[in-house]
Amino acid sequence: MKALVLQDDRSLRLTHRRRPEVTAPDDVVVRVAQTGFCGTDRGVLLGRFPAAPGVVMGHEAVGEVVEVGAGVTTLRPGDRVAANPTLYCGLCSWCRRGALNFCLHKAGNEIGIDRDGAFAEYLRLEERFLHPLPSGMSYDRAVLVEPLACVMNNLEAARLRTADEVVVLGGGPIGVLVALLADHAGARARLAEPDPYRRAAAQSYFAGIPGCAVTVTEPDRIAARSASLVVDTVGALLDRACDIADNLGRVVVMGFHDKATAILRPLDVLQRGLTVIGAGDYNSLIFVRAVELARHLPLEGIVTHHVRLDDFTDALDTLGIAPGAPRPYTGMKVVITTGGGR
Numbered sequence: 001m002k003a004l005v006l007q008d009d010r011s012l013r014l015t016h017r018r019r020p021e022v023t024a025p026d027d028v029v030v031r032v033a034q035t036g037f038c039g040t041d042r043g044v045l046l047g048r049f050p051a052a053p054g055v056v057m058g059h060e061a062v063g064e065v066v067e068v069g070a071g072v073t074t075l076r077p078g079d080r081v082a083a084n085p086t087l088y089c090g091l092c093s094w095c096r097r098g099a100l101n102f103c104l105h106k107a108g109n110e111i112g113i114d115r116d117g118a119f120a121e122y123l124r125l126e127e128r129f130l131h132p133l134p135s136g137m138s139y140d141r142a143v144l145v146e147p148l149a150c151v152m153n154n155l156e157a158a159r160l161r162t163a164d165e166v167v168v169l170g171g172g173p174i175g176v177l178v179a180l181l182a183d184h185a186g187a188r189a190r191l192a193e194p195d196p197y198r199r200a201a202a203q204s205y206f207a208g209i210p211g212c213a214v215t216v217t218e219p220d221r222i223a224a225r226s227a228s229l230v231v232d233t234v235g236a237l238l239d240r241a242c243d244i245a246d247n248l249g250r251v252v253v254m255g256f257h258d259k260a261t262a263i264l265r266p267l268d269v270l271q272r273g274l275t276v277i278g279a280g281d282y283n284s285l286i287f288v289r290a291v292e293l294a295r296h297l298p299l300e301g302i303v304t305h306h307v308r309l310d311d312f313t314d315a316l317d318t319l320g321i322a323p324g325a326p327r328p329y330t331g332m333k334v335v336i337t338t339g340g341g342r
């Protein structure tokens with residue numbers, strides 16, 4: 001099968017790999033229809049997040065079951081599924097306490113990071129990490145369930161309230177989802193993004209949703225002390241986020257950025273009553289609820305580009321991933337397709 005494999009120099013290469021097969025009783029092989037290109041994938045290719053060379057990248061996958069192991073009872077060939085890439089063992093001390101997102105056996109089990117992922121025609125995964133899609137849900141919507149689970153995890157950790165004044169830093173797909181969910185929950189949401197393409201794309205997306213009141217703006221136009229909840233989806237803006245937060249404000253660090261550091265005045269945190277929140281990866285139990293919530297949200301509008309595996313360099317261009325310095329965006333959510341339908 002065709003697969004996009006991470007190289008030593010952090011580039012991607014289209015490679016032929018052996019098609020995965022059922023080897024354990026609970027194995028399921030999925031013919032991948034689409035896999036979202038994530039900000040984390042972009043971070044890997046730009047050297048901002050570590051991943052293992054030789055791995056098939058991609059973790060936001062949807063597709064159709066083609067083969068199941070002898071012990072599989074809940075899925076059959078032909079079922080349409082979304083993959084939950086946040087694997088856990090279920091047996092370590094953290095898993096036994098229900099904190100599946102802090103599983104001690106993540107190493108070697110991070111799909112698309114250090115275990116083969118879904119920028120490929122087929123993906124093998126254990127039955128319990130594959131979730132059947134509600135009938136009629138398009139792949140274009142379902143491919144955003146995984147990012148939605150991330151966003152739900154962070155907004156739940158932040159205890160989002162209807163009365164919140166929310167500022168979201170970063171207008172990529174994750175930022176758009178945070179603002180959408182905050183608005184959906186009745187809070188006032190402003191999205192700040194420096195890239196003109198992404199600002200315009202976010203604006204037209206929200207404008208197309210009846211009753212949606214999210215506003216999109218340049219970061220400079222966000223005043224200090226103007227929000228009760230600030231979500232940094234870039235992962236490098238903690239100091240700015242604390243500045244935007246009002247007294248008693250909460251600040252959520254959400255974007256994955258290996259190289260970012262921030263300088264905070266401890267006395268500020270103390271005197272202004274700030275809360276800085278890190279939610280970790282999402283707990284896998286959230287994934288089921290994300291599939292359910294996706295039925296009520298027009299997520300497919302966030303997908304702007306479908307790029308075939310063979311044309312993956314188009315995806316890199318669209319996301320401004322260039323050797324040397326990153327370039328401006330010309331897309332919102334880009335999905336890699338294998339010809340498996342929408």
Ligand SMILES: [Zn+2]
Pocket residue numbers: 038039040059060147
């Ligand atoms: Zn992702």
Ligand SMILES: [Zn+2]
Pocket residue numbers: 088089090091092093094095102103104105
């Ligand atoms: Zn565990």
